[in-house]
Amino acid sequence: xxxxxxxxxxxxxxxxxxxxxxxxxxxxxxxSKKTEEEPVxxxxxxxxxxxxxxDATEEDPMAMFGExxxxxxxVKAEDDSAAPTEEGxxxxxxxxxxxxxxxxxxxxSKKVDFSAFEDGQDQxxxxxxxxxxxxIFANEDADARSSSKDGGEAGESWIGTNRDxxxxxxxxRVFKILRQNNPELAGEKKRYTIVPPxxxxxxxxxxxxxxxxxxxKRMHRQPEHVIQFLFAxxxxxxxxxxxxxxxxxxxxxxxxxxxxxxxYIVEYVTCKTCKSxxxxxxxxxxxFFLQCESCGSTRSVSAIKSGFQAQTGxxxxxxx
Amino acid sequence: MSDIQNLVxxxxxxxxxxxxxxADQQSYIHIRIQQRNGRKTLTTIQGLPSQFDxxxxxxxxxxxxxxxxxxxxxxxxxxxxxxxGDQRIKVNxxxxxxxxxxxxxxxxxxx
Numbered sequence: 127x128x129x130x131x132x133x134x135x136x137x138x139x140x141x142x143x144x145x146x147x148x149x150x151x152x153x154x155x156x157x158s159k160k161t162e163e164e165p166v167x168x169x170x171x172x173x174x175x176x177x178x179x180x181d182a183t184e185e186d187p188m189a190m191f192g193e194x195x196x197x198x199x200x201v202k203a204e205d206d207s208a209a210p211t212e213e214g215x216x217x218x219x220x221x222x223x224x225x226x227x228x229x230x231x232x233x234x235s236k237k238v239d240f241s242a243f244e245d246g247q248d249q250x251x252x253x254x255x256x257x258x259x260x261x262i263f264a265n266e267d268a269d270a271r272s273s274s275k276d277g278g279e280a281g282e283s284w285i286g287t288n289r290d291x292x293x294x295x296x297x298x299r300v301f302k303i304l305r306q307n308n309p310e311l312a313g314e315k316k317r318y319t320i321v322p323p324x325x326x327x328x329x330x331x332x333x334x335x336x337x338x339x340x341x342x343k344r345m346h347r348q349p350e351h352v353i354q355f356l357f358a359x360x361x362x363x364x365x366x367x368x369x370x371x372x373x374x375x376x377x378x379x380x381x382x383x384x385x386x387x388x389x390y391i392v393e394y395v396t397c398k399t400c401k402s403x404x405x406x407x408x409x410x411x412x413x414f415f416l417q418c419e420s421c422g423s424t425r426s427v428s429a430i431k432s433g434f435q436a437q438t439g440x441x442x443x444x445x446x
Numbered sequence: 447m448s449d450i451q452n453l454v455x456x457x458x459x460x461x462x463x464x465x466x467x468x469a470d471q472q473s474y475i476h477i478r479i480q481q482r483n484g485r486k487t488l489t490t491i492q493g494l495p496s497q498f499d500x501x502x503x504x505x506x507x508x509x510x511x512x513x514x515x516x517x518x519x520x521x522x523x524x525x526x527x528x529x530x531g532d533q534r535i536k537v538n539x540x541x542x543x544x545x546x547x548x549x550x551x552x553x554x555x556x557x
Contacts, residue, residue, distance in 0.1 A: 359555050361480040376481040382557030433555075434492045434526045436518065438482045 320344055323387060325380040328373060332364075335372040335383060345395050347407060351430070352390060358432035359386045399423040475547065477534045479556035489534055490518075491527040498545065500525045506544075511536050 284291040320341060328334040335356075342349040353372060357363055360382075364374040396403050397418035404419040407427070417424045437444060476492040494500060500517050504527050508515050515529040529537070534554050541547045 360557060361478055361555070377485075378557060385557055433476050433478060434490050434518075434520055434523050436480050436488050436490050436526075436528055438480055438488060 320387070320391070323380060323383045325378060325383050327377065331375065331377065333374045333376060333378045333383075334367075335374060338366075338372045339370045341387065345391065345403070346405070347395065351394070351407065352387075354430050355390050355394070356383070356386055358430050359389070361432070361435065394427055397421060397423060398425060473551055475541065475552045477537055477552060477554045479532055479534055486530075487532045489529040489532060489537065491529070491537055492523055494525075494527065495547070500527060503527065507533070507537065507540070510540060 284295060321337060321344070323338075323341060324336040326334050326336070338349055338352065342352050345352070349366075353364075353366070356372070356374070360374065360376065360378065362375045364372060367373050391403070394407060394414075394416065395405060397405050397416070397420070400418060400421040400423070402418055402420040406417045406419060408415050408417060412429075414427045414429055415424055416427050473495070474493055475495075476490075478490045478492070480488045480490065482488055494503065504515055504517055507513075507527065507529055511529065511531070511533050513530045513533060515527060518526045518528055520526055534556065538552055538554055541552060542549055
């Protein structure tokens, strides 16, 4: 049993990747579809929006949305449904029913609905295809929101009924459980972010780097080390003022400081083995070592050397 | 056996003349930038391999980048080429293409 679950998990991970990949692709598809086959696709999209509101007050929610594009769509869709073509009406009907149902059960259940449709009756293949991107998108969306408040009943909607569960349902169920118990296994990579340095000019020739202390704290590094690196890289000097701000001699822009900080992070913060930023910098007899907290690897990092400093100021001042 | 680093003994009395590992450390070419007054900058190239003649290199640099420059003799770091203006990228490109220096051996510093 457990082996089975594992197997499933593996395949799921792959699936998840595909989903992520699909997301962007499908989005594009969706867009193009809207432009291409308006009459078929428009109607469901329209009903999706119009469904919660009463049909008579269609105009109002549109106004609320305040999007001209949508309004246009609306008109077109209305025309469509008004036209007594069998096909368009049928599609619109199906769409209405479908999406109305979805609305009740929220996004996650969309997929369930769809699969149920597939199982039950033969919808027009084209229509199903058109809805498919929506499905994946919604699924991804619901997954992205890890809040599974409606996921519970939607994910296990087969329990009450006597129909068989589908692969997708099981998939979402496993992911839900996985996410609840240990979210780091669900494949969500936490990106390492740092607040952008707030850099401003202090007078004509100095630059103030206000949030050094904050950034150092986020990186778990001594401010001295960071500042030393900054000075060595920028080829200047400076000091820390009363409110823990760094005053650098010379004019620097924020993106320049950011680039240097990025290099610092690559060299002195991230673990080369596992790319984790969760590291410690220790000094052992004049050598700096970087120890990774998550994978335990240790590597030595080069000490900061400012190297050759050309003389830029006045020579007379140098000679004091 | 000698693959294990801990077992490699270091002889403190060995001849320090052969700068084998120190040359290894020094083999980086550092290209730095320094701000001068106003929006003027200075590029320094430190640690050029000794098989290149610094004087001719400087000449080439000056000609190629249309800037002035000098050779500064530092006590510790040897000869350092100074160029006017921000020539870091150009120096790097030239060193890689003409001097056939490994890209990893060159370190560009600065913002």
